[in-house]
Amino acid sequence: MSVKECTHHKNKKAKLLRKLCACFLILAFIVLLIFLITWAILQPKKPKFTLQDATIYSFNVSAPILLSSNFQVTVSSHNPNSRIGIYYDKLDTFATYRSQQITYFTGIQPVYQGHHDTNVWSPFVYGTNVPVAPYNGASLSQDQSNGAISILIKMNGRVRWRVGRFISGRYHIHVTCPAYIPFGNKQNSMIPGIVVGAGIKYQLSVRCSVNV
Template identity: 45%
Template sequence: MSIDDCGNHDRCKVRRLYLYLAAGALIVVFLILLTILIIWLLLFRPTRPEFYLQDASVQQFNLTAGDSNALTFVLNVGLSSRNPNDRVGIYYDKLDAFAAYRGQQITGCTALPFGYQGHHDASVWWPFLVGEGVPLAEYTAVAMERDAAAGLLLLDVKIDGRLRWKAGPWTYGHRHLHVDCPASISVDHGTGTSGSSAPSFHFRQTTSCTVDV
């Protein structure tokens, strides 16, 4: 039986009133949520942080190809991060840096100092990335030996971490952070006074990093 067919006319009026109130409440809630969404998109939608690899200095490089295929590698890198947002701050809850070659991790993870990064603030880190006797796949060791002999090592400095956004009094997000910084390192095979080969390594240029949040 429809509302218009109610036997009690007063009861039909009450039902209509409840329906109108419920519909009005839904419209109000919808408008509030729409307003919040518009404010979020216009004011507080965060932009991912920017990362740069500023320097990469090879302190030790010892590759034993053959049966062991082991690598001892020490890399000192200069990393910088910038928050490009006007109204959103960033809390870095965890940051671990390491080096990789052709998809294989060749150093251990080095923890970077983390904390809050305000609007348009920048941070700079100079960690040492160390790998001692790291076992390499045979094809990886052969490729690295060939690249070093050819005079160019193409590495990746990576950062894994977690971050949160801060807009006004609200902190939200809990997002995973993945950063990949390509590093082109020239290898110069010089000759020392004793006649032995003494390669030197030179970082080519500052590079921007790929950031995935």
């Protein structure tokens, strides 16, 4: 008799467990469906970044293939969403040359970007005696003698989305801005520069690629 009661209780617990699992799956499906429908209605769009200008203060290549640079870039970010705000929790700006990082990271203060708002940042990007890979050394020296260089201004960090009171988790954001910057031999420069203090400012207005 005790064996039958034990089996009965086990079956009852198994049925209860199956019901709980079914309820959990249904609830998870409903939450996911609501999220997808809301996301489709809001039609979230990635922020749009533009590299507006670059001011060159110094750019020197010295042996044995060491690079010292100091320049300031102006980057704008526009939120194209009408119902979604963006938290920029972290943004690090740096420059690369032929896939090699040539400056230190420059952090930007966290900021919230409202609907259709535009933020403008002007960080200084620099590096002192940064070793350049041997396979890039010859190209870098040649670019310097030619008076212009093609680099990438990058911004990596984390963002969160805000819809009403709901705030999402953190997402990685990667921004890449191509920049053709003339310096040194001004006769070969195709982009006019404006003297600003000890530097020369070049208007670029380049659209950046954004991956989130």
